[in-house]
């Protein structure tokens with residue numbers, strides 16, 4: 001939900017606007033259960049759940065005998081927008097008071113209680129002052145309307161704490177939250193979040209990339225690139241992109257003949273070569289053994305399409321059961337391979353067609369067909385285009401970052417590397433979505449700064465900012 005919120009804000013729909021819609025929807029919910037002039041007691045916590053309740057009180061104040069209790073000091077309200085809505089109540093002289101001792105909370109004898117104590121921001125069972133307030137609310141003989149979730153319900157899991165609001169009605173926003181499924185007393189209110197905030201990958205999707213300060217080496221992935229042969233730059237770009245996207249270690253498994261050249265691109269890479277000039281089936285056992293100790297394999301960049309190389313790719317995937325990003329020439333074997341691995345395939349539209357996939361000009365039609373094809377192959381597809389389409393066969397996303405400067409060779413290798421790094425900490429579909437977004441953002445920054453004529457290697461230095469530069473995420 002927080003990710004969708006951030007994506008909506010990036011589309012120009014601010015959280016404050018959403019809060020206004022939420023409060024409006026709550027007021028409608030209260031009108032459904034109360035007659036004009038009845039008493040409505042609003043109880044608000046210090047997060048945005050309380051903020052929604054403040055807005056609702058502003059909508060209800062003319063029509064009902066409404067009063068607001070804030071649990072705590074206004075200075076401790078956690079967000080600017082909730083505080084602004086508290087201030088608006090005070091300025092408008094709407095009955096709103098702070099409660100400094102919730103054990104002494106006296107709600108009187110209201111007809112309706114509006115529960116804006118805790119919402120999706122809750123962690124663990126309610127603590128004071130919220131705890132006593134919840135007990136007091138349950139003791140009153142009134143119709144209780146909960147804001148988003150009954151306070152005391154964990155919105156991630158649906159688990160109900162030992163102390164939780166016993167709601168008669170729930171007005172939840174945008175989507176049904178866990179634990180509310182199947183309840184007859186729930187209204188899902190449309191608060192104006194555009195569908196695009198979920199369809200298009202945005203800065204909110206990057207929220208999952210924040211790191212625990214206690215992290216140690218290996219937590220963010222050991223990525224192994226199997227590539228090179230006819231081309232040397234591709235595996236090097238791919239592995240460097242994986243490092244720029246936060247992987248802890250990047251290995252390149254490539255033929256002896258080019259190992260020195262690959263290492264020459266960057267000392268950060270760990271090059272492990274096999275004999276000869278290209279990948280052959282004889283190499284597969286050793287590669288499978290090496291892959292055991294790695295989180296993700298990226299297979300394809302620069303391998304070429306020789307028959308024996310494609311046979312080796314087929315054998316490798318047949319014997320592999322981890323996560324693999326498949327790119328370039330390796331893609332063509334995917335439809336015929338029988339594997340236990342989780343595959344993330346990164347074709348452009350020509351490569352998708354070569355895999356037997358759909359060719360559609362309109363991106364929305366393409367998205368629907370890509371989803372079907374991903375389900376049919378049982379893989380995650382990231383189909384590159386002006387609008388990249390990402391689908392794991394269930395969830396389908398699109399990415400709008402990127403520009404025509406990125407048609408230059410090598411940008412696909414960079415994308416595959418970012419995807420490899422992301423797939424070591426994220427589910428395949430989300431990994432591919434974030435990778436497409438970051439790769440395109442990096443390309444947009446380069447082209448903004450210098451115009452077209454970018455090199456794929458120009459993208460590398462921009463990847464970290466594209467992933468972690470959004471301070472609001």
Ligand SMILES: NC(=O)C1=CN([C@@H]2O[C@H](COP(=O)(O)OP(=O)(O)OC[C@H]3O[C@@H](n4cnc5c(N)ncnc54)[C@H](O)[C@@H]3O)[C@@H](O)[C@H]2O)[C@H](O)CC1
Nearest residue numbers: 018019047048049118119120121122123124125126127148
């Ligand atoms: N997109 C939307 O759906 C919108 C939702 N909105 C509403 O915002 C809340 C979520 O707000 P948030 O500020 O993130 O959190 P809460 O208000 O739920 O609570 C945070 C508040 O509570 C403290 N806290 C956390 N855990 C506990 C606990 N166990 N005991 C006591 N106190 C606790 C925490 O420190 C904070 O002070 C969502 O539910 C919607 O109602 C917005 O309107 C925007 C659109």
Ligand SMILES: [K+]
Nearest residue numbers: 118147149151
């Ligand atoms: K609530």
